[in-house]
Amino acid sequence: MTKIEIVEALAEKTGMQKKDAESVLETLVNTIQESLKNGHKVNLAGLGTFVVVEKKSRVARNPKTGETVQVEAKKAPKFKPGKQLKELLSGLTPTA
Numbered sequence: 001m002t003k004i005e006i007v008e009a010l011a012e013k014t015g016m017q018k019k020d021a022e023s024v025l026e027t028l029v030n031t032i033q034e035s036l037k038n039g040h041k042v043n044l045a046g047l048g049t050f051v052v053v054e055k056k057s058r059v060a061r062n063p064k065t066g067e068t069v070q071v072e073a074k075k076a077p078k079f080k081p082g083k084q085l086k087e088l089l090s091g092l093t094p095t096a
Contacts, residue, residue: 036077048081 001009003025011021032050035042042050057073081089 044082046082046084048079048085051078051080052076053078 007018007022007025010016010025011018014021032042036050036052039052052075055074055076058071060069060071061067062069
């Protein structure tokens with residue numbers, strides 16, 4: 001599902017104008033990004049939790065040349081699905 005499809009679904013389900021629905025979605029995304037940037041976790045009941053994890057520096061290998069490369073430590077976003085989402089998806093059959 002794309003951002004445009006989410007905006008259309010939000011507008012349809014709430015009766016909002018598409019521009020208002022897009023504004024709400026943009027505000028939500030920006031708020032989540034700011035919270036993660038500031039080191040906070042974001043917990044959305046029924047969906048899951050967004051957190052920032054620290055990845056340690058490591059030595060990797062370039063598969064094309066076989067050369068070793070030092071990968072710097074970094075922070076990365078992580079999403080942990082909530083119980084309700086897991087239960088919802090557990091009954092689905094995988095598609096290829």
